Amino acid sequence: MKRLVGILVALLLPVFAWAQDLDMDEYLFGHVGDSYGWHVTTIKGEPVSIHLPVIVRSKTTGWHVFSSKYIEEGESYEGFVLNEGGKLVELQPDGTTLKPLDISITKNVLGLMVNSLILVLIVLLTARWYRKHDATKQAPRGFTGLMEMLIMMVEDDVIKECIGADYRRYSPYLLTAFFFIFVNNLMGIVPFFPGGANITGNIAITMTLALCTFIAVNVFGNKHYWKDILWPDVPTWLKVPLPLIPVIEIIGMFTKPFSLMVRLFANILAGHFMLLGVVAVIFLTAKMGIGLNAGLSVISVLFGVFMDILELLVAFIQAYVFTMLSSVFIGLSRQHSNS
Amino acid sequence: MSLITPDFGLLFWMTLIFAVVFFILAKFGFPIITGMVEKRSDRIDESLRKAEEAEKALAEMDERRQQILSDAKAEQARILREASATSDSIVSKAQDKAKEEASKILEQARIEIAAEKESALRDIRRVVATLxxxxxxxxxxxxLDEDEKQGAYLDRLIDEVQRSQDKS
Incomplete structure (x- = not known):
């Protein structure tokens, strides 16, 4: 996020850092959470924000579309106001609040759109090379070559390996999932606009992805897969009269995608928290004297560099792990289909 | 906004955006790339296989060439040997024949010479006898014109005969 800018400012102007009174809660959750506007940076005490459209549907007054700038400071607009959790609620005449249907283009949605656009551009540009060249006669170089290497690594080492014979049907989804997660993870590490939105560290995002894997596993699962769940090869007393193992298996159907969801979410969120915490040290020690502040600033910058590099690794690993486990789950649902 | 409760708005947009991204990439992105790369790797495999085949064929050909060469050499040696044997036999045969012929001619000549000698001797004898x-x-x-002489002569003849009879 703005931490790199913050680091520079803090190093060059410790006085500026003194002037900041850091509210840790707002700082951390403001950065990893979602919001109606995108706070890009603050210049001379004036926040520089991108105002995003708020789209809400009230049960009583219907659709409302307005800019987030009207509600950012906590004022009410068209009967809507932010509550303590930062969510938009509708004020009722009797003083109570109601939750409207809220499909606003929030910070995460905008980040998602930008990242998706980047992803689509990258992949389509790569695909364009293959349309324009005879790939049987020459191999791509440069960026296309890198993309080919990544794509074929996922395709050959993960998808083909884990799913087996009919991997072709799943390969577009798994490749999309891999690059979607990878691009969003990387963009999350970029500290300035349009990066920095904590997208893959948001549970709604990972939930959708896990749901896709759940559908891919269960909708296309073969007979053997369902037999293994409902009538597994275990002693009969484990199935009748109390269907112990089937119950466990059915729970397993849901825990697998659930673990996918939580793993990605928690890893990315934790990475963001770590980075933010490391940077926060600079601001928190600002009041403790210039010596301590300077010393800890140096340490936190060094540690921040280390964390950033680690996060780059995590960005790749989590995308890889999600794809691999999805492939494994899909592969399990396709077992014995050929025998 | 809470961290662990999925927000409906974000779920909605995520589903929409991911569906669109998936549709675009699955239709125009990844299958083209993976398909082309697969085609290329197939082609590389094919080329390698062909190269191996060609190499095998080349080795086979080399072997055959080697075989032909050694066969030819053996043939050449055999022909040479046969030729020399033939020539030897021809020469020896010719020699034998020549010797035979020569001896025949010699024999003939000897017989003729003997015959000539015989006839010559016979002629000489005849002539000598006549003479x-x-x-x-x-x-x-x-x-014998004179009586005395006749008597003397007869006596001598008788003596001679008597002497020759005594001798024998």
């Missing part, structure tokens, strides 16, 4: 008879006739005719 001696004629000479004897003439001598006898001349000597």
């Amino acid at each position: 001696s008879v004629e000479v004897a006739e003439k001598v006898l005719r001349a000597d």
Whole structure:
């Protein structure tokens, strides 16, 4: 996020850092959470924000579309106001609040759109090379070559390996999932606009992805897969009269995608928290004297560099792990289909 | 906004955006790339296989060439050997024939010479006999004109005969 800018400012102007009174809660959750506007940076005490459209549907007054700038400071607009959790609620005449249907283009949605656009551009540009060249006669170089290497690594080492014979049907989804997660993870590490939105560290995002894997596993699962769940090869007393193992298996159907969801979410969120915490040290020690502040600033910058590099690794690993486990789950649902 | 409760708005947009991204990439992105790369790797495999085949064929050809060469050499040696044997036999045969012929001619010549000698001897004998008879006739005719001489002569002849009988 703005931490790199913050680091520079803090190093060059410790006085500026003194002037900041850091509210840790707002700082951390403001950065990893979602919001109606995108706070890009603050210049001379004036926040520089991108105002995003708020789209809400009230049960009583219907659709409302307005800019987030009207509600950012906590004022009410068209009967809507932010509550303590930062969510938009509708004020009722009797003083109570109601939750409207809220499909606003929030910070995460905008980040998602930008990242998706980047992803689509990258992949389509790569695909364009293959349309324009005879790939049987020459191999791509440069960026296309890198993309080919990544794509074929996922395709050959993960998808083909884990799913087996009919991997072709799943390969577009798994490749999309891999690059979607990878691009969003990387963009999350970029500290300035349009990066920095904590997208893959948001549970709604990972939930959708896990749901896709759940559908891919269960909708296309073969007979053997369902037999293994409902009538597994275990002693009969484990199935009748109390269907112990089937119950466990059915729970397993849901825990697998659930673990996918939580793993990605928690890893990315934790990475963001770590980075933010490391940077926060600079601001928190600002009041403790210039010596301590300077010393800890140096340490936190060094540690921040280390964390950033680690996060780059995590960005790749989590995308890889999600794809691999999805492939494994899909592969399990396709077992014995050929025998 | 809470961290662990999925927000409906974000779920909605995420589903929409991911569906669109998936549709675009699954239709125009990844299958094209993976398909082309697969085609290329197939082609590389094919080329490698062909190269191996060509190499095998080349080795086979080399072997055959080697085989032909050694066969030719053996053939050449055999022909040479046969030729020399033939020539030897021809020469020896010719020699034998020549010797035979020569001996035949010699034999013939010897026989002819013998015959000639015989006839020559016979002629000489005849001539000598005729001559001696004629000479004897003439001598006898001349000597026997006188009686005395006749008697002397007869005596001598008888003596001679007697002597020759005594000798034998």
